[in-house]
Amino acid sequence: MAKWDGIIIGAGPNGLVTGAYLAKAGLKVLLLERRFELGGGLCTEQVTLPGFLHNTHCIYHSMVDYAPIFDDLELEERYKVKFIHPPLVMAMPLSNGRSLGLYSDLDRTCQSIAEFSKKDADTYREVYHRYDNYMRRFIGPATYSPAMAPIDQVAKLEASDIGREINELTERAPKEVIDELFENEHVRALLLYAVCMWGLEYDQTGLGFLIPLYLNRASNYRLCVGGSHFLASALSKVIYENGGMVLTNQFIKRIVIDNGAAKGVELDDGTIIEADKFVASSLDPKQTFLDLVGEENLDAELAFDAKRWQWEQESLFDLHLALDVVPQFTAASSDAMMNQAFIYVVGYETEDDFVNHWEAVKRGELLQAGFNCSFPSVLDPKEAPPGMHTGLISELAPYRLKDGGPERWYDYRFKQEHARQCLDTLRRYAPNITDENILESYICTPLDIENKFLDMKEGSIKQGAYLTLQMGYFRPNQYCSNHRTPIGELYVCGASSYSGGTVIYGPCYLAANAIAEDLGIQKWWREPAMVTKAKQENLL
Amino acid sequence: MSDASYDAIVIGGGHNGLVVACYLAMNGMKVGVFEEKWELGGGVCSEEYTAPGFISDPCSTSIRFAYQPPFRDLNLAEYGLRFVFPWRNGGIIFDNEDYIVSYPAYSVDAKAGEMTYIPEGMEKSYKEIAKCSERDAETALTLHERFEKHWKERANLSRLNPPPLPGEKDPLEELLDDPVNGIDPRHLLANVGQVAYDLFESDQMRVYFMRSTASATNNFPSNVMPLLCYVFSVSQLIGGSPTAVTVGGTHTIAHALQRCLCSHGGEFWVLSPVDKVLIENGTAKGIRLVDGTEIEAKKLVVSNIDTHQTIFRLIGGDYVSEEIRHKVNALDVSRGCILWGSFALHEAPKYKVEAVEPDTLTLRSYLCPNDAYYARYKYQAEIFSHGFPSKLYIHPYHHSTFDPARSPRGKYEVQFEEYSCPASFFTLKEWLRLKREFIEELLKQWQMYAPNMTWDNVIGVHVNTPYEIQMRNSAMRDGCIPHITWDAPQAGRNRPIPELSRYKTPIKNLYMASGSCHTYGTVTGDPGYNCYKILAQDFGLEKVWEKAGRPY
Secondary structure, three states: OOOEEEEEEOOOHHHHHHHHHHHHOOOOEEEEOOOOOOOOOOOEEOOOOOOOOEEOOOOOEOOOOOOOHHHHOOHHHHHOOOEEOOOEEEEEEOOOOOEEEEEOOHHHHHHHHHOOOHHHHHHHHHHHHHHHHHHHHHHHHHHOOOOOOHHHHHHHHHOOHHHHHHHHHHOOOHHHHHHHHOOOHHHHHHHHHHHHOOOOOOOOOOOOOHHHHHHHHOOOOEEEOOOHHHHHHHHHHHHHHOOOEEEOOOOEEEEEEEOOEEEEEEEOOOOEEEEEEEEEEOOOHHHHHHHHHHHHHOOHHHHHHHHOOOOOOOEEEEEEEEEOOOOOOHHHHOOHHHHOOOEEEEOOOOHHHHHHHHHHHHOOOOOOOOEEEEOHHHHOHHHOOOOOEEEEEEEEEOOOOOOOOHHHHHOHHHHHHHHHHHHHHHHHHOOOOOOOOEEEEEEEOHHHHHHHOOOOHHHOOOOOOOOHHHOHHHOOOOOOOOOEOOOEOEEEOOOOOOOOOOOOOHHHHHHHHHHHHHHOOOOOOOOOHHHHHHHHOOOO | OOOOEEEEEEEOOEHHHHHHHHHHHHOOOOEEEEOOOOOOEOOOOOEOOOOOOOOEOOOOOOEOHHHOHHHHHOOHHHHOOOEEOOOOOEEEEEOOOOEEEEOOOEEEEOOOOEEEEOHHHHHHHHHHHHOOOHHHHHHHHHHHHHHHHHHHHHHHHHHOOOOOOOOOOOOOHHHHHOOOOOOOHHHHOOEHHHHHHHHOOOHHHHHHHHHHHHHHHOOOOOOEOOHHHHHHHHHHHOOOOOOEEEOOOOHHHHHHHHHHHHHOOOEEEOOOOEEEEEEEOOEEEEEEEOOOOEEEEEEEEEEOOOHHHHHHHHHHHHHOOHHHHHHHHOOOOOOOOEEEEEEEEOOOOOOHHHHOOHHHOOOEEEEEOOOHHHHHHHHHHHHHHHOOOOOOOEEEEOHHHHOHHHOOOOOEEEEEEEEOOOHHHOOHHHHHHHHHHHHHHHHHHHHHHOOOOOHHHEEEEEEEOHHHHHHHOOOOHHHOOOOOOOOHHHOHHHOOOHHHOOOEOOOEOEEEOOOOOOOOOOOOOHHHHHHHHHHHHHHOOOOHHHHOOOOO
16 A cells, blocks of 8 residues: 555645645645755745845735635634735836836725826726626636636636626737727836736737736735745645645656556656555646656657647746845835835836837847836845845846857856846836945846746746647646546646646646545535636636 | 644754754654744755755755764654765865875765765775875874774764763763873864874875864864864864765755654744743743744743853843853854855866866865965964955865756856854955955965866855854854854863753753754754753653664
8 A cells, every 4th residue: 555645746836735735635645846945936045145035936926815725724824824915016116206006905096097197097997897807706716617618618708798708808919908998108008017927928819818817916916924935834834734745855757657547656766656546746748748757658649739838938037136225216205105015117118118128038139128126025024134125126038048048048247247237227216226235136047947947947937838729728738727637647736737827826726626526535625605606607 | 823832842943953853742742843034944054046956055064964863763864855975075185286085984874874884995095195194194094993993982972962960071081091092182282283283294184184173163273172073073084974965955954854843743933033931930831932922831942042042032141140141151152154155157166186086076175275384373363354364275065966956957066165254353244345355266266276167167156154144043143153162161061161061951941952052063963862862861751762772
């Protein structure tokens, strides 16, 4: 009899949550993580100076108010996990000293927009309510409900007003929608960035349901108190308390396939660890199917789909800062709140600024344009020593540089020079971030992302591109989007499966459900009320 | 959490605290560990601070934990803790292209935690030393034989038991009365430099002894070594203490201990600084966190933080005699302050001497000017005026050669150490400027030994100064990694001070287990283990050493 009921490959947020639900359901689960630290993208590291807690990957938590995991696992009550929803979530300071802000309070947002365009302020209010409605009634629930085949989903939606609106929006591109709704150039720039900041192309059609999602989330991001890793650690505690285990520094050579079923894994040193009931992989489809399962164990269609999995065209250049001062934005002289924003959008004052940058990135070029930045310790003092602050500049960047390919990102002086350019841009808006006030800094390039997280190949922070052919029901492909795979007892639960990437807890929640159902395990958790309601309304 | 209650509370989540916590949890106690920082581990930490994908150890990296009792007793191999003990364990390369490779006298089964003597280790090391001086090789051989037959077991008995009571002799102390197989008593009164010169005749061995003693024990040439330290220092050059690199980073030790703790029902809380131990009628009853939360400890509390914080903050001066307060205040923390950093590189340093002897690329190496006079007198003086010496005696750890997990495939991570002065000598900004100067000088001097150590080879670099070391760990005051200097007066039965050397405090049921304690730190878990021995006595807990059939 094997020691473990199930093995989960990867202990990032998706692996951890799948493990937590199933461990609490009474299964003995083992998580195997390649890195030396669990948590995957929920990482917090002292990469500049001690006491400065840098969130080196996930920093803006987007679905805290929707993901069922927080209530289900009692993360706050039992493990002290807390989030801050700042009053000013996303801010755009302008070089003329004015500013635009998306607040957690809708009225304040409208007030801010009204300073640029009364019409846009009214539109925003109306759109906010409409999109919030879409979120609550469909998009939110759909994130935590199994994927439906497109034909079926579209048909269901066509039967209602709200559904028809969503279907119509799906066909449209972000810039098109925003330009139609809003008139002011700065408002358009901020909202376009908000929609596209995770790698959605400004002119991409077919994924338009992400427009209301990202616009709605733009004023709903949260910061995790104590750093994102605190959450990962809490998730691991659920696993330990329920007899599970998480091991790090584990190098898996293959998934053991016996009579067409996944029965365990083999490590690089030849050790075989058996899994009695299931193996779940939170990795990307190429690693899962081609490397670990092996083509000889795949049918032709699945092999083909795994091979054609597309990585993302754009990645991030991150610059982490340890600061001796509180950043002072020039725009704060007209609005003091400007020094208290969570996310600053800097350097993109018009849509063209952003679009030009995007196009440059697609060509493999760097441009001194804009980025988002954040100073989390201003909102969460635990993240830096008293009186000092953390900063992060997060800029769209190509993995494959036109000049020198990805390897060029290793060039120490090249990176430092690019970092200096980013700082020059920032200083136009917050002039007190001088070299003297930067105690230490740390760079993370698209190549670094690939080195840190093997499943984020080519710096793909979502484990694979958001293209219509690999989204929704097709993520990672039609055989596996509901987390079961054609291989017996093998499941997928990572960001490359439905409902997608960034840290939203959709894939893992759904995978846990699928595994529990298949094994006939009593679910200790209830269907989320929003999902029940969406089913009652026949939207799901 | 205000109604939380444990049988035992451990203040501080460093490895010694976790070791005690695990033993207690395995004995069925409900244990809670409270750590002020955002993660457990204290000195067993790792960061990817040169560049993502390159793992470095900001504190301990040379680890001898695999052959200590806690590793076996707590079954830590099961919790993913792995070590690599390379055959090319240590050595030194001189600026005149002389070199000495030190082969280990033991092979270590890192899963079972057992050591097996291998004669060829010392045989090969002998030949290496003989290249510099036949006399020195003979001396080394004599020391090796004495160590093997007479010193080693006594050293184990000494460090793996609480110190003897006044009037009793420590097993090692008996060696001072043995003129044949024992330790030369003059060497316990002499400073490291005098010992180096008295033991060895060649510049090379004198430099090797002084520099490796500094690194292993934090004693400068002008310091006088305590007894266990002397034995440990000598063992460095005769293969007696093989060292390992922890696969995936030293922090893995913290992970394994934490998993062991959680598997036995223990709990841990980070970002939970403890303000005070709650004391009633001279007995520890619980703790109060800085945020005001009070937690009950039904049976005992262990402090894993340094003596100074334990006495002055956790307990509070009122409960402690003036004598103890004065002595604790007077403790020296000036040694063990280093510049300790890493490079992320395209390729490993390529040493010129490797063409002659490939074994010179060892896990822990020294790259040293062959200048014993400078090393004995000027090295330390320059360090204390400038923060680092003009002639660098570089101490690299060639991690990626032995633990490929530490860097992306095809790339390389190397750590380096040089000695420095207490953090308070400079301000933070002065240290930040100083370290940039140091990095430039480091590359320049490293190139003398390995010409490929240029900026073109560098992907990333990070240096910790003593200032940062104290920022990372509040127990390492002034940047003193072992908490307090490990020199003759602050060792053994006198460590940290005679009144506090048996792991107990003036408060009933409040114990100590940290690098401040009698055996000294490095990563062995000895203080945690010894504290457990005292607890086993006081609380009737399992005598694991008797069960395992070992004398310590």
